Amino acid sequence: MAEEHGPRKRRVRYKGTHPRHYKEKYKELNPDHYSDDVQKVLERRQTPAGTHVPICVDEILEILKPQPGEIGLDATLGFGGHATQILEKMMPDGCLYGIDVDPIELPNTITRIQNAGYDATQFNARQLNFAGILKLLSETDGFDFILADLGVSSMQIDNPGRGFTFKFEGPLDLRLNPTRGISAAQLLKKSSIKMLTEMLDENADEPYASEISETLFKNRENIETTTQLSDFIKESLSEKAPFLKPEAVKKSLQRCFQAFRIAVNDEFGALDQFLRNLPWCIKPHGRIAVLTFHSGEDHRVLTSFEDGLEKGIYKSISHTPIRPSGQEQYLNPRSTSARLRFAIASENIGDIMNGV
Numbered sequence: 001m002a003e004e005h006g007p008r009k010r011r012v013r014y015k016g017t018h019p020r021h022y023k024e025k026y027k028e029l030n031p032d033h034y035s036d037d038v039q040k041v042l043e044r045r046q047t048p049a050g051t052h053v054p055i056c057v058d059e060i061l062e063i064l065k066p067q068p069g070e071i072g073l074d075a076t077l078g079f080g081g082h083a084t085q086i087l088e089k090m091m092p093d094g095c096l097y098g099i100d101v102d103p104i105e106l107p108n109t110i111t112r113i114q115n116a117g118y119d120a121t122q123f124n125a126r127q128l129n130f131a132g133i134l135k136l137l138s139e140t141d142g143f144d145f146i147l148a149d150l151g152v153s154s155m156q157i158d159n160p161g162r163g164f165t166f167k168f169e170g171p172l173d174l175r176l177n178p179t180r181g182i183s184a185a186q187l188l189k190k191s192s193i194k195m196l197t198e199m200l201d202e203n204a205d206e207p208y209a210s211e212i213s214e215t216l217f218k219n220r221e222n223i224e225t226t227t228q229l230s231d232f233i234k235e236s237l238s239e240k241a242p243f244l245k246p247e248a249v250k251k252s253l254q255r256c257f258q259a260f261r262i263a264v265n266d267e268f269g270a271l272d273q274f275l276r277n278l279p280w281c282i283k284p285h286g287r288i289a290v291l292t293f294h295s296g297e298d299h300r301v302l303t304s305f306e307d308g309l310e311k312g313i314y315k316s317i318s319h320t321p322i323r324p325s326g327q328e329q330y331l332n333p334r335s336t337s338a339r340l341r342f343a344i345a346s347e348n349i350g351d352i353m354n355g356v
C-alpha cells in the first residue's frame with residue numbers, strides 16, 4: 001500500500017468492512033496517497049470516487065493526432081484524463097487550452113495538471129461554457145484540433161451533493177455550474193404537466209413521460225431530493241405500468257434524471273451553439289472529435305458534420321460512429337453508451353466561412 005504522507009489522521013468511520021458512501025471513500029478520494037487501493041477499485045471494473053476514467057483515448061488520439069508546436073482545445077476538461085494524454089504528445093512547445101463549465105471540479109483538475117509539470121504556455125485553462133468558444137479567438141487564430149467529451153464526469157455523478165443520480169440521496173440540483181440558473185427541484189416547481197411531458201419525451205425518449213409527469217406535477221411541492229424524485233417516479237410506474245420489471249423501472253429512472261439534467265443545463269442549446277461555432281475556431285486541416293452518450297447528442301453532431309461536409313467546410317467526417325472496444329466496455333461499464341465522431345476541416349474552410 002502507498003504510504004500516507006503528513007500527520008496521521010483517524011480513518012473515516014463507516015459501518016461494515018467497506019466504505020459505501022462517497023465521503024467514506026477517503027482512499028479513493030486521495031489517489032496520490034492510496035494508489036494501490038485505487039488500482040484495486042479499477043480492477044473491480046469500478047470508477048474510483050473523485051476520479052474519471054477517460055473513454056476511447058487511443059481512438060481520440062488517432063483522430064486528433066496532437067503534435068509538438070500545435071495549439072489544441074479540450075472543450076470538456078473534466079478530470080483531465082484526455083487532456084493529460086494529449087499534452088504528452090504536444091510537448092515541448094505545444095499548447096492545450098482546457099475549458100469546463102463546472103466551477104467545483106475545475107480548480108482541482110487545473111492544479112493536478114499544473115502539478116504534473118505543465119506551465120501556463122503549455123496548458124491554459126479556465127471556466128467557460130463551450131457554447132462560448134468564440135471568445136477564445138481573441139487569444140488565438142484558431143485550433144489545430146478540438147475535443148469535446150459530452151455530458152457529466154464520474155466525479156460529478158458520484159458526488160451525492162450534486163444530485164446527479166437516483167443512486168444516492170442528495171439535493172435535486174443536477175447543475176454542472178451550481179452558481180448559474182435554477183436547480184432541477186426549482187425547474188420541477190415551475191413546470192406544467194405539458195412541459196414536463198415534453199422534457200421527458202424530447203430529452204430522453206421516456207415511454208411513460210405523460211404518466212410520470214402527472215405524478216411529478218401533483219407532488220412537485222414535496223420533491224426536493226434525488227430520492228424523493230425517484231420514489232415518485234417508481235410510485236407512478238407501479239400504479240400505471242405495474243407489469244414493468246425492475247430493470248425497466250431503473251431505465252426509466254436513468255432517463256428521467258438525464259432529461260432533468262439536459263434541461264437545467266440547457267445541454268442541447270449549448271451543444272448546438274458549439275457545433276455552429278466550431279468551423280470558426282478550427283484551422284484548415286484541423287481535427288475535431290466529439291464523444292456523445294445518447295442519441296439526442298449523437299444526432300445533433302452527425303447532422304452538423306454532414307451539413308459541414310455538404311458545404312465543403314469539412315473534407316471528411318465519420319458517417320458511422322466509432323464505439324469503445326468490447327474490452328473497454330467490459331473494463332469500464334460507463335463507456336458502454338459512448339459514440340465517437342470526427343470531422344476534418346477542409347483546406348479553404350476560412351474562405352468558405354467568410355463567403356469568399
Ligand SMILES: C[S@@+](CC[C@H](N)C(=O)[O-])C[C@H]1O[C@@H](n2cnc3c(N)ncnc32)[C@H](O)[C@@H]1O
Nearest residue numbers: 054076078079080081082100101102129130149
Ligand atoms: C465526460 S466529462 C469529460 C471528462 C474528460 N474528458 C476527462 O478525460 O476527464 C464532461 C465534462 O464536460 C463538462 N461540460 C458539460 N457541458 C459543458 C459545457 N457546455 N461547456 C463546458 N463544459 C461542459 C462537464 O462539466 C464535465 O466536466
